[in-house]
Amino acid sequence: MEVTIMDPISHVVVNSAFYSAVSQDSISLDNPTFLATTIGSLIPDGDGILQIFGDIPYLKHHRGASHSILGAIILSALTALPLSLLFSYNYLSLFGFTLLGVGSHLFLDWCNSYGIKLLWPISPKMYSCNLLILIEPILILLSITSILGFSYDYFFLAWGSIAFMGVYLISRYLSRINFGNYLFSYFQDKNINKMVVLPASKSFFHWDFIVETDYIVYVGQAPIFRRAVRIKEKLSKRIEEEIENSLINKALNSKIGKLFQEFTPHYLVKHHKTSDNKHLITFIDLRYHIGERFLHHATVKCHNQGMIEEELFQPYHPNRKVYME
Template sequence: MDPITHAVVGVAAAVAVGADVSLTNPAIMAALLGAVSPDLDIIYQYWGDHVYLRHHRGFSHSLPGLLGFAVVIGGVLSFLFPELGFVMLFFSAFLGALSHTFLDLLNSYGVMLLYPFSRKKYTLNLLMISDPVLLISSMAVIYFGYQGLNLAYPVLGLVFSYLLLRLFMRRRAEKLIRDYYAGHLDKLIVMPAFIGLAKWDFIVRVQKKNIVGQINLFSCKIIIHKKLKLISEEIKENLEKTKIGKLFKDFTPFFHIDYYIEDNKLIGKFTDMRYFVRNRFLHHATVIVDKDDFQVEKALFQPYSPQNNIEIS
């Protein structure tokens, strides 16, 4: 989710539990700081795209990480505003931070909720990266709170209803896709599209192919972006065992592997199937191995563009 939505939702959460709407209110400050604090993992960008993408939504978005941020924010603000007390400021900061992780849980990138105990990314696949309905609803909570009107819970009820609607839409998309393929699917993943409330991206595995496409629920039209042929399990497993293979598998749960042979070298290509933007996939990786002994000669992580080559040693 985008930073503005995170900030607005965090403040709205504090208003919903009774905080007065004022930028000088320490509880609002704590909620606002808590709501944006998980994205401090942007500091990983200093070491490059591959480090940032590998750790993004890791510890800083986990439950232990949220507690850590809340303790720090609550401690600093309670020192500056002793009249409110640590417990209240800790609670406000934790509420804001929790709203951040909850929002990120709702989109397709996911969060490592239980890090460092598990690196698994959890996702509910309900919302786009930037959701206008959620943003406007949160702004309404803040506005009504500023006007002294206690309408937070009715608005939150509407937000909950909207999330149920999104769940219904995803289930509807899943049914239409299953019908389109006459139920002959080995795997089906449906995710919110980058743009468009009625559009849903999907990945299906059928007839030894990974197929990536999009469905529009208004028109019920299905667009196929790419059909990717599956390779043999033996070669796939060998490529996954390489360092770049493990890194890419850790980075995305939905990836495709292809390969070709050139000058006695096997060149493996990893593709993140989640994001298809401007007629191409967003993230890739390449590994070059000796065809006979499978020794890695070169490995490249290619975030955002196939031309963005970051060598992994």
């Protein structure tokens, strides 16, 4: 499963619960309003079509235009038009329900650690509240309970499930804040520069974390319900020589360097000199540590004089190489 896409089942089921809460119509694919909101809950991930152009265009633009406020309005308007003609149904009503679906999709994607470019094209910044893993069993269960409650007129059960969804999100937020406070005390003698708490990539019962000090970046994980910090990676930030600092700055301003900085807000840059007197500047995306490695990397190879010889992206595995032109 790709780590950047929240599963479509979560999007459809959670959105169906929201639809049931705001509509008295039946949940059926021959119902134009339900069809509109269901398509809306899936259509932002239509940017997956960019995969046909390769990993770099996809990773550069995924969760960009289609996951922005402007994109949500445009996608909803375009989706509602053919549906209104097909079903001879009120366009504005279908636009509203499509927007509900797109909005629920953006909300769930905003809640995980990859984030969305909410203000595109004004800003390329990725917004994320770092609350949810990519497959959320509790949200799915509560959504199904709510749908059944509305379907059989058990409104107390239906609205209670919707309320518990809010309670669950608040509890995740408070748990993240509490764990962040614990981390701050755990690393209090390390002169912390930056600290990020993230939902674990696959584990519902853990938090991941990145703690950056002056010279070390700690990447680790801890259980939600007990204090047992496990440091998975301890990475040096030291820059020993002036030439090394100059090469790193050059790599940061290269095509792949700019792309990587837009791709992730949490990264580390490393320098390595090869046996043939070349320099490798490596970018590491710190958000996803899978098994014994980080998921996404990029590399800039330079001559000793500082001229860039090669730029490549390494999505999903360090041995997977996509060269920048």
